[in-house]
Amino acid sequence: MKKVIMGNHALSYGAMLARSQVIAAYPITPQTQVVELLSEMCADKTLDAKFIKVESEHSAMAACIGASVAGARTFTATSSQGLALMHEMLHWASGGRLPVVMGDINRSMGPGWSIWTDQNDSLSQRDTGWMQYYCASNQEVLDTVIQAFKVSERLAIPSMVILDAFALSHTYEVVDIPDQAKVDEYLPPFRPQVRLTPDDPHAFGGLTSPEHYFELRYKLQKDMEKAPGLIEETGREFETMFGRYLGLVDDYLCDDADIILVTSGTAGYTARVAVDDMRKSGIKAGNLRIKVFRPFPFEHVRRIVKNAKKVAVVDRNISYGHHGMFFQEVKSALYGHDDSLPVFGFIAGLGGRDITPSTFREIADIALSKDRPEEEIIWIGVKR
Amino acid sequence: MIEIRFHGRGGQGTVVASKILADALAKEGNYVQAYPEFGVERRGAPVFAFIRIDNKPIYDKSRIYAPDHVVVVDPTLVDAIDVTEGLKEGGWIIINSDKNPAEFKFPAKYRVAAINATEIAVKNKLGTLAAPIVNTAIVGAVVRILSLTKLESLLQAIQEQISIKPQDNQKAAQEAYEQAGRQS
Numbered sequence: 001m002k003k004v005i006m007g008n009h010a011l012s013y014g015a016m017l018a019r020s021q022v023i024a025a026y027p028i029t030p031q032t033q034v035v036e037l038l039s040e041m042c043a044d045k046t047l048d049a050k051f052i053k054v055e056s057e058h059s060a061m062a063a064c065i066g067a068s069v070a071g072a073r074t075f076t077a078t079s080s081q082g083l084a085l086m087h088e089m090l091h092w093a094s095g096g097r098l099p100v101v102m103g104d105i106n107r108s109m110g111p112g113w114s115i116w117t118d119q120n121d122s123l124s125q126r127d128t129g130w131m132q133y134y135c136a137s138n139q140e141v142l143d144t145v146i147q148a149f150k151v152s153e154r155l156a157i158p159s160m161v162i163l164d165a166f167a168l169s170h171t172y173e174v175v176d177i178p179d180q181a182k183v184d185e186y187l188p189p190f191r192p193q194v195r196l197t198p199d200d201p202h203a204f205g206g207l208t209s210p211e212h213y214f215e216l217r218y219k220l221q222k223d224m225e226k227a228p229g230l231i232e233e234t235g236r237e238f239e240t241m242f243g244r245y246l247g248l249v250d251d252y253l254c255d256d257a258d259i260i261l262v263t264s265g266t267a268g269y270t271a272r273v274a275v276d277d278m279r280k281s282g283i284k285a286g287n288l289r290i291k292v293f294r295p296f297p298f299e300h301v302r303r304i305v306k307n308a309k310k311v312a313v314v315d316r317n318i319s320y321g322h323h324g325m326f327f328q329e330v331k332s333a334l335y336g337h338d339d340s341l342p343v344f345g346f347i348a349g350l351g352g353r354d355i356t357p358s359t360f361r362e363i364a365d366i367a368l369s370k371d372r373p374e375e376e377i378i379w380i381g382v383k384r
Numbered sequence: 385m386i387e388i389r390f391h392g393r394g395g396q397g398t399v400v401a402s403k404i405l406a407d408a409l410a411k412e413g414n415y416v417q418a419y420p421e422f423g424v425e426r427r428g429a430p431v432f433a434f435i436r437i438d439n440k441p442i443y444d445k446s447r448i449y450a451p452d453h454v455v456v457v458d459p460t461l462v463d464a465i466d467v468t469e470g471l472k473e474g475g476w477i478i479i480n481s482d483k484n485p486a487e488f489k490f491p492a493k494y495r496v497a498a499i500n501a502t503e504i505a506v507k508n509k510l511g512t513l514a515a516p517i518v519n520t521a522i523v524g525a526v527v528r529i530l531s532l533t534k535l536e537s538l539l540q541a542i543q544e545q546i547s548i549k550p551q552d553n554q555k556a557a558q559e560a561y562e563q564a565g566r567q568s
Contacts, residue, residue, distance in 0.1 A: 004406045004416065116422060136445070166422035167445050172403055173417050174410045266445035273444045352422060356446035 001177050007168035008033035010138040010175055011077055011103040011161065014145025016047045017183040018101070020075040021190075024052035024063035026082060029115050030165045031105045034077040057082040061089035061100075068098035069204055071195035073149065077103035079165065080121045081110065087125065090158075094129030094220065096205055099152035099159070099190070101145060102130075106265065106316075107165040108351045116352020117165035119265065119317035123293075123325045129220055131159040131227055132294040136250070136269040138173040140291075143238065146178075147246050150187050150234050155223045165352065167266040178242055186241055227295045248297035250289040251304045253279065257286030259364055260305050262313040262330055264290050267348075267355040271314070274360030285364055290326060298333040305334070310342050312367040314360070314380075316349040323377055344373045348380040386530070387448045390433040391467050392457035394425045397519035400545070401457065402433035405523050407541035408533045409437055417442045430465055437532070453530060456480060457501075457522055468494060478529055480522055497564065499525035504559050508552040520546065524557030525564035535561050 005013065011034045015023065023042065025035040041047035050067075054060045057078050064074045078086060083104055093100050104122050108114040122132060133148060135141045141163050148159035163169055194202050208216065228248055235246035252272050254260055263271045268289030278285040288304050290297065305311050315324020322328065327345035334341060344367045349355040359380060366378060388405075392398030399420040406418040414437055421432040434448045450470040456479040461467060467477065473493045480501040481488075488496050501521035511517035520542055527538050538561070539554045546553045 002410065004403070004410045004418070115424070164445075166419065170422070171417060171419040171445070172406050173442075174415060269443040270445045354447050356449075357444065359446075 002174055003177055004172050005138060005175050006033060006170055006172050007138045007141055007163050008105070008170070009037050010141035011145060011163070012037035012041070013175075013177055014142040014161070015075040015101070016041055017142075017178060017180060018075070018146050018149045018187055019073060019184070019189075020047065020049050021072040022050045022052065022064065022067035022074045023076060024054055024060045024067070024074075025076045025078070026054050026057050026060045028057070028079050028082040030107060030169045031077050031079040031082070031103070034103055034105075038075075057085040058089055061086040061093065064100045064102075065089060065093050065096060065098055068093070068100050069096065069196045071190065071192050071197070073153075073190040074098075074100045075102070076100065077105070079105040080107035083121050083125060084109065087128070090125055090128040090130060092205070093158045095216070097156035097220070099149070099156055101148045101152055101159050101161065103141075103145070104160050104162045105165050105169045106162055112351075114351050115165065117167055117316070118350045118352065119162075119315075119325075122160060122162050123317045123319075125160070126294055126325065129157065129224070130294065131157055131224075131292065133159065133161050133292055134264045134268075134290065135161065135163045135168065136266055136289060136291075138168060138171070138175045139244065140246075141168065142175055142177065143242070143244055143246055146183055146187055147231070147234050147238055149190075151227060151230050153190050154230060155227060156192075157220070157223060157227070162265070164266045182241055186238065224295050228292070228297055228299075231292060248290075248292040249300045249304065250291055252287040252289070254286035254288055254304050254308070256284055257308055258284040259310040259312060259367055260286045260288050260308045261360055261364065262288045262290060262301075262311060262326060264293070264326060265316065267314060267316060270355055270357060271360050274357040274364070277357060278361065278364060283364065283368070293326070293329070296329050296333070301330055301333040302337050305341065306338070308341065310344065310367045312344045312346060312363050314346045314348055314355075314363060316347075316355070318347055318350070318377075342367075342372045344370075344378060345376070346378045346380050353381060385436060385438040385442070386453070387451045388435045388437075388453045388455060388526075388530075389448060389451040390435075390455045390457060391461050391465070392431050392433070393461070394429050394431045395427040395515065396457050397517050398431050398457050399433045401455075401519035401523050402435045404520065404538070404541050404545050405526065405532070406435055407545060408523075408527065408538040411537040411540060412533050414438070415440060415442050422447070430461055451475065453478065455522060455526055457518060462488065476529060478522070478526055480518055497525070497529050499560055499564055501525065501560055504556050504563075508556045508559075510549065510552055510556055520553040521556040521560040524560035528561045528564040
């Protein structure tokens with residue numbers, strides 16, 4: 001059934017169709033409608049789930065962790081400062097190998113106080129052991145929630161499904177809402193190997209001596225390394241059933257491109273418009289939208305940019321004292337493989353400043369006009 | 385692709401107007417993208433809503449700077465802000481007003497339509513006399529003047545979207561649609 005819905009509600013429908021059993025959340029702009037709709041669904045029994053109201057995001061994640069340990073399929077959503085407040089519990093969820101799925105609306109960190117989009121909130125959590133999916137449309141948001149549960153539960157690793165504040169969260173688009181029966185067929189019920197139950201007692205999260213801790217972390221990484229293959233496999237399975245492929249990256253006209261833009265989030269769709277315009281004016285441009293940031297799709301990036309003459313990575317985030325974080329990863333992917341390929345790092349759109357097709361044209365023009373980057377970071381549209 | 389900007393004041397249902405229009409368009413197989421001003425809305429303050437319409441998927445997620453048409457839900461905004469900012473040549477300015485279109489002093493490169501949505505809303509008892517809800521009437525006029533959808537698709541979208549007085553809202557949309565037919 002096709003419906004015009006906002007990005008926030010795409011998260012809610014995804015969580016509903018996945019038959020989430022426990023939802024614990026605390027409202028924050030611009031995430032509020034996600035949990036508003038889910039609480040209504042729980043109240044009118046559209047969704048047979050327990051909705052737990054909490055006093056903070058830290059408690060929201062703690063409640064999700066408790067529910068997940070007990071074997072419930074668990075969902076939450078937050079944004080920005082709320083995600084930051086969860087930080088300690090994010091480690092607990094991944095270290096506890098709990099497949100919680102969370103929506104995060106990319107909102108800039110304060111101060112300066114902002115409700116507009118950039119990626120520093122979610123990317124500040126990149127080392128917490130969560131998978132991260134960056135979405136570009138409301139359809140992708142809904143579909144990814146369902147897929148994320150499947151991948152998370154198979155690997156026992158939590159997932160964040162991430163969307164831009166306003167540009168997706170409050171934007172209405174036509175979304176094909178899949179049939180519940182088909183989603184049930186795609187996503188079987190959550191059956192953890194062990195769970196917290198008096199029938200079969202186990203201890204969880206106890207003191208772990210140096211004798212064992214190292215191996216737990218090794219196993220987490222090894223399972224994270226299985227995610228790229230599993231995301232592709234479950235993405236193809238999704239395509240067979242629903243007609244839409246869900247992969248690690250979305251490459252557009254990259255095969256013969258001289259310059260490849262590397263993008264993410266909604267800017268990764270806007271970039272396509274710029275690529276089309278450039279192609280019309282004779283510039284062979286391509287767009288590589290990175291959808292999954294953790295685990296990072298190293299092999300895909302290497303393969304797709306292989307024949308390009310220039311790569312321009314556009315980050316809507318910054319690691320202060322270093323670079324944009326997608327830029328770091330792309331360089332890291334190419335290290336030892338193709339050290340001669342010039343990779344330019346651009347930062348644009350922080351704090352919700354708009355990224356338009358002409359932003360990408362400006363970026364491409366800069367990259368095409370220089371043999372190699374002359375600056376560590378090339379700032380686009382900053383007032384100096 | 386058609387891009388439209390709505391101007392209203394917080395509390396008038398401007399964002400809902402763009403949402404209803406998006407629904408009606410989607411019913412006829414169009415791709416649509418509708419979004420409110422990216423910010424904090426306050427009752428009475430100028431607000432914006434935007435809509436993109438195409439017959440293929442819409443990838444541009446940036447804001448609309450050069451709309452094809454503008455819709456002015458609150459006529460007092462004409463004196464308060466430049467409602468024609470970025471408006472493309474030949475674009476329609478559709479205003480909720482009891483004035484004759486010729487009374488507005490817009491540059492000649494624009495087309496102007498005036499529809500008395502306030503009167504239609506009051507007549508159909510939508511909102512209060514002091515704060516009538518004009519959004520369904522204005523969308524009725526927009527759909528007709530810009531030939532965007534069939535009236536039936538709009539009426540169906542209103543039926544599905546508006547939980548309070550759906551029939552009265554449908555009547556308002558239809559009246560505005562018919563009135564607008566005499567101007568387009």
